[in-house]
Amino acid sequence: MTIGLEHFLVLGALLFGVGLYVALAKRNAIGVLMGVELMLNAVNLTLVAFGRFVESEVALSTSVFVVFIIAVAAAEIAVGLALAMVVYRNRDTINVDRVNLLKW
Amino acid sequence: MSAWLLAAWYDLRDLSGISREITEWVASWGPEWLASAVSGAIGAIGILAVIGPTLMILIWTERKVIARLQVRYGPNRVGPRGLLQPVADAVKLILKEELVPRAADKWLFFLPPVLVFIPALLVWGVLPFGPHMQVADLNVGVLFLLAVSGTNVLAVFIAGWASNNKYALFGAMRVIAMTISYEIAMVLALLTVVFLTGTMSINGIVLWQQQEDLILIVLLPMTALTFLLGATAELNRTPMDIAEAESEIVAGYHTEYSGMRFGLFYAVELANTLVMSAFMATFFLGGWWLWGLDAWVPSWIILLVKTSLVYFVFIWLRGTLPRLRIDQLMTFCWKLLVPAGLLFVAIAAVERTLLLEYAWDRTIALPVMAVINAAVTVAVIGAYARVTGAGAHRAPAGPRMARGRLGGLRAARQLAQAPSGSD
Amino acid sequence: MAIETPKRVHSEPVVVNIGPQHPSTHGVFRLKATLDGEIVQDVDMLIGYLHRSMEKLAEERTFTQNIPFTDRIDYLAAMSNNLSYCLAVEKLAGIEVPLRGQWLRVLFAELQRIASHAMANGTFVNDCGAWQTPLMYMFREREKILDLFEMTCGARLTTNYMRIGGVAFDPPLELWPALCSLLDEMPDRLEEYAALTVDNEIVLARSKGVGVVSAEAALNASLSGPLLRGSGVPWDLRKADPYCVYDQLDFDIPVGRDGDCYDRFRVRLEEVRQSVRILNQVVERIPGGPWQAEVPLHLRPAAGEAYARIESPRGELGFYVVSDGGPTPWRFHCRAPSLINLSALKEMTVGRSLADAIVTLGSIDIVVGEIDR
């Protein structure tokens, strides 16, 4: 059997699913951010696979897209971790269950 | 078989012939994947064959050179001229008990000595030993170098964290803070090189220097300096060895490692120093190329000689200079190296445009640019010295001489107010 | 749900034990430092790891038998300790030392000062982070001095050379040419050290303005030796309260300007130069004659007390000896300069970084044997 597009898509789907679970269910804010990173990686993998296997108008436009996603991910993680730090400083915890001031 | 022997594979000037011949021979009867596997294995074995003995000699060289700098003899008991000292050290380290602290994170504690080896070996893959002697001529070679050598930090951090030792954690924190800062300086330095040469392939950079008939350190002195200092920081060598500052935090991140695990850290440190010297030689000293000499002398010997020169500079720094404090290191990086790096990126971009778009005559333009860049380098360093008050050329005033007037506070005040303090 | 008011959160201080086994504590000395990040908030000095109960042991031994103990109090300046103790006992028993004995004492005390300062300055630059190089350079001359000691009394560190009433032996004849050649090359060597370290940008950056003690604070903490002089107070017992024949010798007292680690370093370097000056005079002017007074082996000084002090390489080194008329001292006490100098460490280091604290500790030049005794 040839390794084809579907292999990578399924792999991406698995990664995305695990990332989703981690992002949804983990208690630690940094753990949640890990899940988000995992999902972004899955998406990137899928995009690069499409770019490799599917003919397109602009060569490697998917790779350009991935570069942008990585840039945005870096920005997102910087802000996210800064937020976690601020929450920690004010609330002494980064447990997302206990950071519920906006809930009520 | 006889034709095989007559082929050029034994040409010492280009050892890649051996690999090519063997690969072709395998491909002639075996499947394609076996040929590529063999080709990869030859590269790996070649690199290991270079690193292993070189490391042994390096340990001896470093100790010997440092000893000479310190007016002593250095190792001279084991083997002829102490050459077998590294072997004796290794045997001792292997025989020693490997302690694992009770409070350590057991699994993570085992990882780092192995993990640090991976980037140290991987970066060799993109180093060109000759026009064709390169395991992988990636078209993103420079980025690969930065990416792989940057992952070193993670192993160091895990070592520091898993030891569950305050000194180790301090060392890990320091190494992360410092490496991140100096990596930016290094990225800017390499970006300058890439801008000017127009290629990210490391062999391409050497070829550019060959084509333009000059070595880059002449054209970009500040960049070479930045790379050297960034490498010093990344390698944790004096004067920037705050991560394992012996007098402050004992041994930093590898405080708790003993026996061969410590030995691995030590070996990796030397291997990294060697590879950084090699890349310094490649980027800024022309690599395997040396004004036509590479047609006669094997290119890898030229590279080895240049590498040894840079390595000697590292040893020299280590034997001469005390250590800086972490805030002084950060100031130096963020206030001198990074702004200067940005400036030189801009300068390199302008110069490339002039050479390419406006097609300036290179025989005239390149020397002029070298002079301008050198002037800018001197100006930048001078301005930094003036702004921060560093680089005080004045000798600090020595002690005053008290002749006769002795006593307590009053005598102290009198002495302080005495014009020019008598001496 | 009630809204919690945000708590004030500080960053957490970390307590780090520097020592008892640590490369820069110069022995088994323990510094409990409370750090906020890299900043020292508090230091706690814990001593006693090298306590050998010398002062009590000395009460069970005769006055002469106690001299070897003093070697081991400050093992880097054994001659100075011998000298101070012998002066105290001589004062107690009213013994007059022959002239040659006094000059020989000056000779060896100054040699010891050079050796000790070489060690202090070498380890100081080491604590600044140098990789042993300055230490190795300074050990060159120290080795030669220790060779001279060995020639004279057979030991290098624990010399046990001074005796009550003089010195144990007249130095052998071959000492003098060796000493003269050492003194001839010393100015060049000192220039070399100065060239290597005094203007070194990194040494300056690490030690200038670090560990500052003002003159008032130094006096209040009763510091002595290079620390006190580094803070700008011109005080040296060789001039202020001359013992042996120091009043006949011509030398200057180097005094620092700012009281920082760098000044202490410079003061020590300059003192070595002055010691060379003294030694040259000693070689020229040393008289002949006996080197030891006639002192009974079982000395029984009349009941009384005496305190004698000298300027040891580390500061005011005094011995307080009380006799009840018996063959052993009734009380034996040592005023150790390292211990008292160390008391200023907290003031010098709090609020600065850990690296500075190490440099400051190095500049105090402690000897743990002297602190714990």
Next chain:
Amino acid sequence: MDGVGHHLAFWSLAVITVGAALGILVSRNLIHAMVMLILSFIGVAGLYLLLSAEFIAVVQILVYVGAISVLMLFAILLTPRAARDNAETAMRYPGLILMGLVIAATVFVALETDWGAVREEPVAESARIIGQSLINEFVLPFEIAAVLLTAALVGAVALARRDDEDIDAHEQSLTLEGREDSGGSS
């Protein structure tokens, strides 16, 4: 992509990547989860190499392994009194169900869709082409990304630094003497 090498590389990398991701999922220790995440990043980088996207692979190592992981480790270290465990919230079972559904749906779409013409040979020299398209077709997004990164940088610094009066109070609580003379930041 049907060579033995490709098969070997794909399956080992797939096992490493997904296994490491599952490691994050089950790990109870935040630092262990972090190490697993790094391993997963490296696995994805390997897959990029397999897809002939060398540039993306190197960028993946540089940014994810070299920068983002280090940032996260720093964040873990700077929140010392927070719980270091990596346990789940009450969303555990809903999360598992959602995960199963998303994976099932995506896998179904991936397998059932006809993705059209398949290119056998990868496009060569990816770095140069990416660079050229970044400053030709995509120059505006490129600039916007730059602005976004700068904004994120400034925002992160603004969030994470303490207020000035905070610092003053903090320092006063630490030492009796001022720290003006300590020279530079540390």
